[in-house]
Amino acid sequence: MISTKRWLAAAVAATAALTLPALTLAQAFPAKPVKIVVPYPPGGTNDIVVRLLAQKLGDSMGQPFVVENKPGASGNLGAEQVARAAPDGYTLLLVTTGHSIHPSLYKHLRYNIKTDLTPVSELTRGPMLVMVTPSLPYKTVQDVIAAAKAKPGSINFGSAGNGSSTHLATELLSSMAGVKMTHIPYSGSAPAMADVMAGNAQLVMDLMFSALPQVNGGKLRAIAITGAKRSPLLPGVPTVAESGVPGFETLAWNGLMAPANTPKPIIDKLNAEIHKALDAPEMKERLRAQGFEPSPGTPEQFGALIRAEIDRWATVVKTSGAKVE
Structure with a gap:
């Protein structure tokens, strides 16, 4: 009995020893500027969303969140860069609907969105x-x-x-x-x-x-x-489903991901701060005025969305015969 208790105590101590550094790291995070890679040119819709968010995160977390535009290969160039970055929370990637299409569209992607990147939070839908x-x-x-x-x-x-x-x-x-x-x-x-x-x-x-x-x-x-309901910006415009194509709905979405193996306490801290930023009344107002709906969730929920979208668009790619030359 004594030996069993000692074994359990040792196991608990070992687990705590492994967990403590990650927790300490998260408490100190961020200790320097954080880079958000936007894999598209500046001035676009997703770029605007990220820049609004970066300002809020910088104000609340005490370090600048710097937006770096890395366009190329339909958003894949920036994704490759972040997939290879250090998993320390200091390099994040904006992902969009397009990144869930690419696995079925490109034969030789140099990153795997499921295994090389980890979800932080969805940001908006529109x-x-x-x-x-x-x-x-x-x-x-x-x-x-x-x-x-x-x-x-x-x-x-x-x-x-x-x-x-x-x-x-x-x-x-x-x-x-x-x-x-x-x-x-x-x-x-x-x-x-x-x-x-x-x-x-x-x-x-x-x-x-x-x-x-x-x-x-x-x-x-x-x-x-294309949404499930009409927009207050154009209340007289019906949905596609209302217009004789029942069940049709598609939304463009975006969110943040980090390199795989980024410590969960850091992911959770970023997620909580993103929720706080997107829940601010002035952020909601600015985003909704441009047709976006703030939609932050847990990292797990965002991961589930990405996987579901990959499956959904794979079917459409196959049916349509879409190809990238």
Whole structure:
């Protein structure tokens, strides 16, 4: 009995010895500036969200949170960099819907989002708008579906590029509506919307943040929103599900990840501070005004979302035949 008690005491002491350094490390964290890698050019929707958050985190945690833009390879270049960084909490990565598409789209990724990175927290979610050229007679999604059924392939839709979230979201809509539309890839959302405004393509999906100025200016007509409910920013625009495609819903999301094996106490500390920042009334107001909904959760919840999205978009990639040249 005595030996058993001694063994248990030794085991508890050993566990405490292993846990204590991580806890001490988390208590001291951050002791220097923290870098958030945004794998896209500056000025975009995700970049704006991160810069708002970085300011809040820096104020609350006593060290600067520095945003570093690392564009390239559709967001994969920055992801590779962070996947190889030291797992100490001082290098974080902004991930988006696109990162859950890439495992099924790229044959030779140089990082594995499931094993080389660990979730910290989801940040925001936001619906996209389905928009058409205002000079066209299409006022609803059903009008577009009817035209596509009458003449398959006659509706051209633009996207931010092959395999982009805007491309695959439109392919998902086509599949669920039982129609065939012709995809025209562009080198980003802005040229895709510009060509629809010019009438060279007829339909495009994009985030509300990017699309609202064009819709409010009358340059594009919003016929549906991809979320489960209408947006207070455009209350007269119905959801796709309301418009005759029941069950359709897709949201663009973003969040932060860290290199795999980053100590859990540090992950938990970052997660708690992100919750606090996104719960601030002024942050909610600024994000919602741009079409984003703050959506922080636990690291485990964010990991579950990423895995579910990987599976979901793999099906759409396969069905659509999307490829990256």
